[in-house]
Amino acid sequence: MRLLPLQLFAAMLMLGAANAQAAQPATIRVDYTHSGNALSDQYALERVVVEPLPWPGNLAKNFDNSNRGQNRVEVVDAETGDLLYSRDFSTVFGEWRTTEEAGKISRSFQESVRFPKPQQPVRVRILKRDERNQFSVSWSVEVDTDAQDVVKQQPPAPAKPIPIHVSGPSPEKVDLLILGDGYTQADMKKFEADARRLSAHLFSVSPFRERARDFNVWAMAVPTEKSGITRPSTGVHHPSALGTRYDIFGSERYVLTLDNRALREIAQHASYEFIEILVNNETYGGGGIFGQFSTAAASNEWANYLFVHEFGHHFAGLADEYYTSPVAYQSASGRPEPWEPNVTALRDPAQLKWKRHVKAGTPLPTPWPKAEYEEASRAYQKKRAALRAANRPESEMNALFREDLTRSRALFDKQPHRHSIGAFEGANYEASGYYRPAMQCLMFDRSETFCPVCQDGISEIIDLYAGAASR
Template sequence: MTLAPLLAALLAAQPTPRTLRVDYVHGGDAATEMFSLDRLVLEPLPFPGNPARPIDETNLGRYLFEVRDRATNRLLYSRGFATIFGEWETTPEAKRVRRSFSESLRFPRPAGPVQVSVKKRDAENAFREVWTFTVDPADPAIDPSPPPSPGPLVELQRSGPPEQKLDLLILGDGYTAKERDKFVADARKLTEALFQKSPFKERRKDFNVWGLCPPAQESGVSRPSSGVHRRSPLGAGYDAFGAERYVLTFENRTWRDVASYAPYDAVEILVNGRTYGGGGIFNLYATAAADSLWAPYVFVHELGHHLAGLADEYFTSDPVYGPAPEERVEPWERNASATADPAKLKWRALVTAGTPLPTPWQEERFSREARTFQEERKKLRQQGRPEEEIDRLFSAQKRAEEELLGKDRYGRAVGAFEGANYEAKGYFRPQEDCVMFTRDDVPFCAVCRATLDEVIDLYAGAPR
């Protein structure tokens, strides 16, 4: 028996520790950042992560947390992640007011005291410590009591033990008790849509998929820009940061307690709504509007953000957040670059032979047509037109983009195509089209697929 299978067998023989969760408050403004401990929770279930891969070596995320044994300083666990605060601090509002957001860190309950450190990337993309604290598993303040049950767990796909698979949890928000069957049907439909896309299609057996749907008093979720407010169980709603399509929940404590009744490495929240919308934050959660015509696309696109930290490759829509052009730095995301220099391009090993860098494409025509559709869509929204009219416009845009993209000389090549990360100039994406670029029926680009495969291996792969 080689070392890797032997290590895996030894780890599997050990009892799986329960999940320890640190809830904390992350606040500040555009110039300041603060962290405060909120509570320590011992979740009801064993830790679902891969015991053979406790250390995150992907170098993904704007933040990173590490758990070290206090006695030996040995690194026990680490994960990269991103935060709502990390997005909000780049918005105009952050220059005027201070806000705080609830966040969480989860790791296997340690045998003894540990030092937990949170690190953040600096301007050169190096991780620097911004907060550290000690956790003693014997601390009587750790709360082991189970939260109220959200209802029965739905087994949407079970491929094996949670610690050997990537466990995706689909949470329903805004579904009443009478709409539970609708949630299950929505979750099954979107699960199937996910596994139609590579690399998920080829890696399907590496996933478990679960569902939980706490009953709502009213159908639907909040959409403040339309005067709709709901006290939905998970607190999800449209209009995050003033962007009508951006769906988030700021009720971290609440959805974490609900999710603790399932094994999960990744979470997608389905909101019971018709209006186009969604969101995705690396190692936090993704969201999608279940009844939108575009739900299958949004479900997969937002999971790309959440699971692998993929950047948005589009640039014609108004950004929800992001740095000013003069603050442009090399993104940590794998599928966006601030340089097309062949010696510095992060995906240079995947560039198709003979492809010029930067890579020419029909950017001017694409941008002109996209902005025309965008202006028409704004008019329809301002007029309060039915969602069906918005869908027809989206469909027309999709047909136009499918006709334009992928037909020129480098349409299928890996290169450096200018226009990405909400900027028409100065940022580059790996291929002309991708799930992270348009709503077209196209695959993930080669760089996105490779990144997704690497992350799936972190949860369902063999020891390194």
């Protein structure tokens, strides 16, 4: 069979990088459980795994200084205490514990951390952000990656990675793995087409457009028996390898997998640092957890937006800037300064975290037609809920979304601070007390571009992973 140009290029790159990859250490994965409730949490080690592929990252960039996420993993020399590796991240458990259910019961979630194989025994520490917004050690476990009980052999890959966008050796690039769920064997061509279409759109949006050569993109899907994923609220239950489903935490549009073990055992057969799961569904939905994965309904009319918006959560820890849509989370007491780079409690306007983008004379807080927007949004949300309750065709929901976006643009276009960077009240699911940088941004509604502050937040993470040789 004749190879396509990109496939041939990818094959040549992989062959040419074989010696360099051989110098890379193995990839270690520590699987553990994280359990608890709204008030307390506990950890327990499940297993230590040597993954099949070498470490995909740049060994010169082992330390994370982004200060994002609810958690941080630190790998330290067990004897000397020297820091060997760190990464910030958030978890599904961290989101769940803010729900109403977490105030009533305890639950357990699977989690994993990955790092380059050390030459000596190490201590793996999980840190948690406290009420002072500082990290403190929440759990620590001794790990000898050469120990007898470490899992050193893996079963064959259940699917073969497809090169989508290959720019160079993995250690010099950001490696994005697009996984498919809800695609049957007959849907495999559709999956590849979806992955190519949506990754191409990602690289049409700044700053990904300007940094496309800093990325590799791979795609892989394990076929399912039926097309589409589980949607319990409508009585649809479709088993799949990843276990992705709608209705997470009672939110009809929230799509995640809670089966971390299944996710990692499939993903380990491709070079990856970030994962986006495409679900083969038309119904609007998606989700994103910083440092874990993101999801998007590939067959929805708004798939382009969903793919990029949710990837913004997963890749850069960007906060949702909207606040009028119903969410599963409970309001936090007080107004702590968020760790996310694109929202603020504005405790000290003179020290605004994105002040370099604010022009002299811009008022803080920054005026915008908040009351008028909220009045229209209440009517829109009422229509949206009615459409879902009646299980109306998705085309009607898509039309409502278009109508809402058109109305918002018409309202904003008349405003003097339409294109200003400032501090616009209403963000982070709260109508008051939190502020976003711009009147409109891809993290606020279904518009097409990231504001400059979000672009900065994304670029900083690209810089953390992409090697200097690729710049």
